Structures are given as structure tokens and as C-alpha cells.
Amino acid sequence: MxxxxxxxxxxxxxxxxxxxxxxxxxxxxxxxxxxxxxxxxxxxxxxxxxxxxxxxxxxxxxxxxxxxxxxxxxxxxxxxxxxxxxxxxxxxxxxxxxxxxxxxxxxxIKYLSAKQVNEFENERFLAVLDTLVNDESHAKNLENLAKIHENFKEIKRELDKINDDEKRIEELKEFAKFEIEKIRSVAPKVGEFDELMAVKKRLSKKDKIEQAWARAERIFELEGSVVEALHISEIDASFFEDALNSLRIARESLNMDELEDVDIEGVLDRIEAINSILKRYGSEEEALLVLKNREIELERYENISFEKHELERKFKEISKTQSEISSQITAKRESVLGEFERIINGYLNELYMQKIALKITPKSIDKSGGDEVSLSINNTALNKLSSGEINRLRLALIASSSEIMQSGNGVIILDEIDANLSGKEAMSxxxxxxxxxxxxxxxxxxxxxxxxxxxxxxxxxxxxxxxxxxxxxKDDERADELARMISGEHISREAMEFAKELLKS
Incomplete structure (x- = not known):
């Protein structure tokens, strides 16, 4: 509130x-x-x-x-x-x-002069009917139907996908085979491209490295002379000897001989093949993941007839179950439809409105069942009623659902709902x-x-x-305002007496 x-x-x-x-x-x-x-x-x-x-x-x-x-x-x-x-x-x-x-x-917040007419929504009618049924088995059926319908939708989605796939199955199979063949033919290993690029880099520098070391190795020929000079100068030669030993270790670690047997053309071809995979899939890991997924897809495409047959069997079973439960729900709702109609018409009669007729017609089954509740008033479509009639009908529906469900929580805003009505209509x-x-x-x-x-x-x-x-x-002021509403600015004694009678009643 x-x-x-x-x-x-x-x-x-x-x-x-x-x-x-x-x-x-x-x-x-x-x-x-x-x-x-x-x-x-x-x-x-x-x-x-x-x-x-x-x-x-x-x-x-x-x-x-x-x-x-x-x-x-x-x-x-x-x-x-x-x-x-x-x-x-x-x-x-x-x-x-x-x-x-x-x-x-x-x-x-409900504004009864607004365009939204939520009271005429099918879900609201169904909720009231389900409350009127007031049956434990009916409530259980509604609960089961909601769960079954979720499974029904999932199976239908899968079956629709298979039917869609089946229309272009050959195209999908060829595409899956193409990707499988491409990735298998290259057979990439994780990290292989980086390793090959490192080898290529070393191969491209092999000659320069060997020439540079050929010149640098002359330092070893002068090692004895340097050590002798350091001794004569009474300088500790250990730092120089250590440096030369480290240099020998570094030279030996190059192990350029292992590159002698490398197939340079083979490395370049392999780099090109791996690079084509990377351009298409981003990485060796992603390519291998695609390969796995395409193999699964291809197996599914090969077995799609069996999968479709199994899904069709499940779909038929769940459709039958769903229809049976929905029919039971419809039967219960139809058994109380007359009672709902009677209660609404009671309020409409009180509001000096013509009677309505309710009818349940079938629709596609959803989680609430396969029922569509339609309302007609003296064979007149709702959009042909005046705004005053629509609002009184809405009041009757709100009052009926509140009475039946013993609930209602909100604010209703009315703008002169009793305008241009007679006294008895206004009182109703x-x-x-x-x-x-x-x-x-x-x-x-x-x-x-x-x-x-x-x-x-x-x-x-x-x-x-x-x-x-x-x-x-205040209470003692209300009669004056009611009397003004009855007789205008000049309040008559009769108007005041009528106002007081209204407040008493």
C-alpha cells in the first residue's frame, strides 16, 4: 500500500x-x-x-x-x-x-483508465479456476505438467535441430570430414610451431655463428701468452683462466653439429603447414579441440537416423503424457467454470451490467495446460464496450478473483468511475x-x-x-461535502438529511 x-x-x-x-x-x-x-x-x-x-x-x-x-x-x-x-x-x-x-x-499499481487490461489475461482466469477446483490431485497435475512441459520443450528442440540438420546432412558431413582430414593430415602437436621457429632461427644464423667463432677461437692461441704476462706482472691469473673456461663451455654448448642433419626444406614445409592450421584455428590446442568436436559430430551425423528415431519415440511418449494430464486439468477447470461465471455475473448484476459467458477453448499446451478462457458479453466484443462498461467489468473480475482466491495485494486508482451514472448505479x-x-x-x-x-x-x-x-x-465534515455534492453550493436541508443517511448506511 x-x-x-x-x-x-x-x-x-x-x-x-x-x-x-x-x-x-x-x-x-x-x-x-x-x-x-x-x-x-x-x-x-x-x-x-x-x-x-x-x-x-x-x-x-x-x-x-x-x-x-x-x-x-x-x-x-x-x-x-x-x-x-x-x-x-x-x-x-x-x-x-x-x-x-x-x-x-x-x-x-493498477490504473483502471489505463490501456493495460491485465484482468482479461488468460493466466489470471486460469489461476482463479485452479483455486476454485481446490483439489489436491489437480494441484499435483499442475505441478507435474510444468515439469513435463520443460522436458517436452527440450526434446522438441533436439528433434527440431535433427530435422534441420537432416536437410543439410550431407553438407555438414562433408564439412566435418574436410576439417578432420585437414587437421589429421598436419597432425599438429602443442607448442610445435614455436619449436620449429626456434630451429629455423638457428639454421638461418648457423653460418654466421660458425664464422664468428672461427675468428673468436684465436683467443685460445694467445691464452699462454696472456697467463705468462699476468704472472710476470705478479697479477693473479685465475680470473682470466676462469673466463676462458666459461668461454669454452659456452662454445661447446652450441653443439652446431646437430643442425648438420636437419632437413631445412622439411622444416620450412612443416612451418608452412602448421602456420596454415594456426591461421584457421588460432592455436595447436584449438585445432586439436576442433578435431575432437568434428569427430564427435561426424559420428553423430552417421548415427542421426537412430538418434532421430529415439527422439521421436520419446517425443511421442511425452506428448501423450502431457496431453493426458492437460485433459485432466481441463476437465477440472470446466467443472468449476460455471461457478466462476456465476460469481462474476453476481457482481455484474449488482453493477447493473449484462451477464457474461465464459468458454474454455483448446490451445497449444504450455506449462499451465492447453486451455484458453474467452469472455463474451451479450455477443458483444470487449473492444465494442464503452470505457465505463469495461471498467465495471474489470471491477467485477477483480472482485470475483479476490473473493475466490481470498487474496489481492496492490493499489487500484480510479478516475471518476461513477461519472454519468444514476444514483443506484453509483451505489452499486x-x-x-x-x-x-x-x-x-x-x-x-x-x-x-x-x-x-x-x-x-x-x-x-x-x-x-x-x-x-x-x-x-473529519467525520463531522463529511456530511457537508456529501450534501454539496448532492445539491451544489447552496446546501438544502433535504440534501443534508440524505447525506447523513448515506453515512449511516
């Missing part, structure tokens, strides 16, 4: 702070006082409408599904709209886009809203005393000059 709203600098409203209770809250006032402006501001903090306010805050007691947006729930959750150079939105001090905000808020809507208000927090703008008299909280919107204000009426 919405616990608090703060609005600053919004058109004719300088500052408004309201605290709300559960149940039905009604907003009344003369035309032009700012009721719709106020309601638009409330919706705008949830990204459901535009607003010119500089600041709007809302505290909401509800656990929203916000994990995917990286926002944690708080108690209460704080929504904020801030308008400076641009409009920015926040939830619990974290910035969020308007689109994401409205997705989050739609879970909890008021009575239905009172029932719904056991489960939902309801905000309603009204020009009719009947709905206003049923409110748990009655807010009066007034305008003094260019400035609007709103306040919650």
Missing part, C-alpha cells in the same frame, strides 16, 4: 503531504479544484504518467521484484521523482529509468469497491455522494484563487 505522498511545486499545488490508510480513499471537490492533477502526480512518481512537479515522493509498503535492477527492498520502499533540467526517478535512493520504474510499479459501484477494498488499497476520484459515503478516508481537494490544497475530512 501507499503510506505517504509528498508533492512540491506541481501546477496549482505548492506543497501536499498526505498519509494514507488501507481500504477505500475517495477524493472529492468542485470541478477544476485539481483532483485529476493530484491523481496524475501520484501516478507519475511510479512512471505511470507525466508530471510537472518539481518533487514527488511516495512511501510504499510492498515487497517489489527488483533484484534484476540491483535494488533491494526496504521497509517502506521510497519512490522519488525529481525534476530540474530533466526528470529523474529513484527507488530507495538508486537512480532508475522511467521504463524500468513502470515495469516494477505495474506489479502493484461503491458497494463492490467496499468488498474489493478488503484486499486492495483504492484511490478514487468521485463526483457522486454514494461512493464518497463508503470511503474509509475522504479527502477534499479545494482551490483558493490559483492555489490548490487537499486535506482529509
Amino acid at each position: 501507499i503510506e505517504r505522498i509528498l508533492i512540491k511545486n506541481h501546477l496549482s499545488f505548492n506543497e501536499v503531504e498526505l498519509n494514507f490508510k488501507r481500504g477505500l480513499s475517495v477524493f472529492t471537490g468542485v470541478s477544476g479544484a485539481g483532483k485529476s492533477v493530484l491523481m496524475g502526480a501520484i501516478m507519475s512518481v511510479f512512471g505511470l504518467s507525466e508530471s510537472e512537479a518539481r518533487l514527488i515522493e511516495a512511501d510504499v509498503d510492498f515487497c517489489f521484484d527488483m533484484a534484476e535492477f540491483g535494488i533491494e527492498n526496504e521497509s517502506p520502499n521510497s519512490f522519488k521523482m525529481l525534476k530540474q533540467n530533466s526528470t529523474r526517478y529513484f527507488i530507495n535512493s538508486q537512480s532508475i529509468s522511467k521504463k524500468s520504474l513502470s515495469l516494477i510499479a505495474n506489479e502493484h 459501484i461503491a458497494n463492490v469497491l467496499v468488498k474489493i477494498a478488503k484486499f486492495y488499497q483504492i484511490f478514487a476520484i468521485s463526483h457522486q455522494p454514494q461512493l464518497s459515503s463508503k470511503a474509509n478516508s475522504h479527502f477534499l481537494v479545494e482551490k483558493n484563487g490559483e492555489i490548490s490544497s487537499v486535506r482529509e475530512l
